[in-house]
Amino acid sequence: MKFTGTDSYIATDDLMIAVNAAITLQRPLLIKGEPGTGKTVLAHEVARALERPLIEWHVKSTTKAAQGLYEYDAVSRLRDSQLGEEKVKDISNYIVRGKLWDAFTADLSPVLLIDEVDKADIEFPNDLLLELDRMQFYVYETQETITAVNRPIVMITSNNEKELPDAFLRRCFFHYIRFPERDTMQEIIDVHYPDIQKNLVREALNIFYEVRDVPGLKKKPSTSELLDWLKLLMSDDISPEVLRNKDPKKLIPPLHGALLKNEQDVHLFERLAFLARREQGN
Amino acid sequence: MFFNLFFELKAAKVPVSLKEYLTLLEAMSLNVAEYNVENFYYLSRSCLVKDERNLDKFDRVFGSVFKGLEPPDNPDTAEIPEEWLRKLTELHLSDEEKAKIEALGGWEKIMEELKKRLEEQEKRHQGGSKWIGTGGTSPFGAHGYNPEGVRIGQEKSRHRRAVKVWDKREYRNFDDSVVLGTRNIKVALRRLRQFARQGAPDELDMDGTIKSTAKNGGWIDIRMRPERRNTVKVLLLLDVGGSMDDHIRTLEELFSATRTEFKHLEYYYFHNCMYEKVWKDNRRRHTEHIPTSQLINTYGPDWKLIFVGDATMSPYEIVYPGGSVEHWNEEAGQVWMQRMLDHFKHACWLNPVPERHWEYTPSLQMLQQVMGHRMFGLTLDGLDKGMRSLSR
Numbered sequence: 001m002k003f004t005g006t007d008s009y010i011a012t013d014d015l016m017i018a019v020n021a022a023i024t025l026q027r028p029l030l031i032k033g034e035p036g037t038g039k040t041v042l043a044h045e046v047a048r049a050l051e052r053p054l055i056e057w058h059v060k061s062t063t064k065a066a067q068g069l070y071e072y073d074a075v076s077r078l079r080d081s082q083l084g085e086e087k088v089k090d091i092s093n094y095i096v097r098g099k100l101w102d103a104f105t106a107d108l109s110p111v112l113l114i115d116e117v118d119k120a121d122i123e124f125p126n127d128l129l130l131e132l133d134r135m136q137f138y139v140y141e142t143q144e145t146i147t148a149v150n151r152p153i154v155m156i157t158s159n160n161e162k163e164l165p166d167a168f169l170r171r172c173f174f175h176y177i178r179f180p181e182r183d184t185m186q187e188i189i190d191v192h193y194p195d196i197q198k199n200l201v202r203e204a205l206n207i208f209y210e211v212r213d214v215p216g217l218k219k220k221p222s223t224s225e226l227l228d229w230l231k232l233l234m235s236d237d238i239s240p241e242v243l244r245n246k247d248p249k250k251l252i253p254p255l256h257g258a259l260l261k262n263e264q265d266v267h268l269f270e271r272l273a274f275l276a277r278r279e280q281g282n
Numbered sequence: 283m284f285f286n287l288f289f290e291l292k293a294a295k296v297p298v299s300l301k302e303y304l305t306l307l308e309a310m311s312l313n314v315a316e317y318n319v320e321n322f323y324y325l326s327r328s329c330l331v332k333d334e335r336n337l338d339k340f341d342r343v344f345g346s347v348f349k350g351l352e353p354p355d356n357p358d359t360a361e362i363p364e365e366w367l368r369k370l371t372e373l374h375l376s377d378e379e380k381a382k383i384e385a386l387g388g389w390e391k392i393m394e395e396l397k398k399r400l401e402e403q404e405k406r407h408q409g410g411s412k413w414i415g416t417g418g419t420s421p422f423g424a425h426g427y428n429p430e431g432v433r434i435g436q437e438k439s440r441h442r443r444a445v446k447v448w449d450k451r452e453y454r455n456f457d458d459s460v461v462l463g464t465r466n467i468k469v470a471l472r473r474l475r476q477f478a479r480q481g482a483p484d485e486l487d488m489d490g491t492i493k494s495t496a497k498n499g500g501w502i503d504i505r506m507r508p509e510r511r512n513t514v515k516v517l518l519l520l521d522v523g524g525s526m527d528d529h530i531r532t533l534e535e536l537f538s539a540t541r542t543e544f545k546h547l548e549y550y551y552f553h554n555c556m557y558e559k560v561w562k563d564n565r566r567r568h569t570e571h572i573p574t575s576q577l578i579n580t581y582g583p584d585w586k587l588i589f590v591g592d593a594t595m596s597p598y599e600i601v602y603p604g605g606s607v608e609h610w611n612e613e614a615g616q617v618w619m620q621r622m623l624d625h626f627k628h629a630c631w632l633n634p635v636p637e638r639h640w641e642y643t644p645s646l647q648m649l650q651q652v653m654g655h656r657m658f659g660l661t662l663d664g665l666d667k668g669m670r671s672l673s674r
Contacts, residue, residue: 013320013321013324014324014327014328017314017315017321017324017325017328018324018325018328020314021309021314021325021328021329024309024312024314025305025308025309025312025314027305030332032334162472164332166297166299166332169332169333170299170301170302170332171301172332173305173328173329174328174331174332174333175328176334176337216531
């Protein structure tokens with residue numbers, strides 16, 4: 001059982017090693033990286049490549065660790081008791097399973113994605129230490145212990161908004177997805193848009209890396225933005241010549257909205273492009 | 283196995299624990315790395331490093347621990363010196379250049395010299411004028427300027443494996459000591475938080491409502507409470523002009539991050555050192571200023587005081603009355619500094635000058651003394667330490 005990338009996801013060597021180590025040793029894999037470099041997509045692709053079900057747990061600032069295990073629905077039990085329903089006698093009818101429970105009891109060991117773990121409260125990762133380590137937890141209401149039948153493959157993504165506690169980190173493998181180099185980027189584009197014209201890609205990549213190199217951008221465009229932009233260029237039938245067009249009147253690339261997400265960045269880019277063109281003119 | 287790597291990492295202050303080391307050994311015994319050096323590098327990195335800020339440190343340690351390690355599956359590069367020597371055949375020289383070689387003593391002498399230096403030299407080398415490496419002026423090495431140079435290892439495709447992945451040190455940027463961007467600053471500033479519920483009650487207090495409803499005998503009794511907010515108060519004093527112009531970009535980023543992060547933020551400017559006045563608008567600094575004593579009277583001791591400045595000036599500006607470069611100050615800068623520090627218990631100084639240069643600037647040392655060693659570099663690491671010291 002090895003992950004070697006898929007037909008729609010290009011994995012670098014170091015990423016493959018990290019994923020395979022996590023799969024082999026059955027430990028969680030923590031993935032960090034610039035936004036838009038494919039952290040979340042990785043879990044989807046691993047699940048697809050290994051033909052496992054994917055269970056996604058998207059973490060928000062209000063998410064509590066206990067919600068991933070189970071929740072006790074006291075309100076509906078109260079209502080049922082007033083209505084005199086029979087099932088009220090069994091408390092387990094009111095235990096709502098969380099994502100971790102689902103993952104632990106699945107027949108085929110699934111891929112569990114805990115997305116954006118840094119968005120939650122600072123105590124969130126600490127509350128999951130034992131659960132992720134031993135892959136078991138205790139349900140107080142029914143006094144039973146849920147143990148993973150097949151240990152799931154756990155993938156955790158983080159955007160670095162908060163530091164994660166050391167004890168948590170120690171239990172994970174870690175991989176930082178670096179921004180892809182030009183060659184890797186070309187491969188990624190080939191995988192996503194196989195019929196796109198070669199020279200369009202070349203011109204687009206030129207512009208893309210130029211934009212990324214602009215000093216002082218608040219948000220640098222990343223892989224997912226490049227892919228969106230290429231899609232737009234294709235659907236608008238923009239020819240490579242237009243991209244190569246160095247007409248000083250058209251300073252910034254067409255459909256730049258897909259690349260630059262901040263009006264200050266657009267202004268900055270316009271200004272720099274203007275200066276650059278003026279120097280060329282002289 | 284790999285004890286050296288583990289302890290060297292510890293020594294280099296990469297936080298590694300026994301648990302992680304055991305994980306690595308377990309992974310090795312399960313043959314995840316498949317006896318391949320590069321895979322071992324990736325695997326150990328994934329096991330032992332948990333923060334991208336430490337990746338560069340890891341690369342350096344890995345490089346020094348496994349110095350001379352070569353992938354065994356590639357005999358071409360296993361014996362580098364031979365390969366280097368073979369490169370000689372690729373040397374294309376004009377007659378002129380050959381004449382110059384004669385000046386050095388001819389082919390044999392150069393080759394002999396090369397062998398000798400290869401023996402003497404142990405490390406990869408860059409720059410300089412004697413050792414073999416890249417970018418230098420020694421007769422041996424790549425990308426050099428010496429016309430009779432022996433070109434070694436310049437052809438990239440063939441020697442790609444010789445330049446080891448960890449030697450590339452691609453993670454340099456994530457090192458802690460790197461100066462920061464707005465986003466990083468915000469995250470670091472979040473250490474400085476003091477939550478409290480103050481102001482108008484506009485949030486439903488669920489627990490309170492249930493409790494008071496129960497007390498009320500089942501009649502609903504809704505309780506409201508104010509939202510939880512960060513109530514930390516920050517007084518930011520920024521050094522402007524003169525030598526601070528070099529750091530203007532860092533300062534802009536820090537400023538924009540603090541503005542959005544703290545609700546209670548006041549800022550004033552000063553030049554070089556604190557004196558009896560500060561100002562709010564740099565364009566009218568000479569006409570509209572505020573007495574420093576007014577700051578002390580306006581803001582309570584619960585405000586956190588942050589100085590930002592390079593603390594680089596003439597020592598007179600701190601010690602002597604009248605030392606200021608801009609005006610006549612009746613009292614010395616350190617008197618005013620001390621007054622501020624006596625009032626504001628929580629204070630720190632952030633300095634954009636790289637920490638390794640600090641010891642060469644006497645005024646900086648003096649202010650460090652005045653601050654009671656609460657001066658920190660304006661890097662992610664320094665900011666973190668600064669915020670910790672403020673919340674103490």
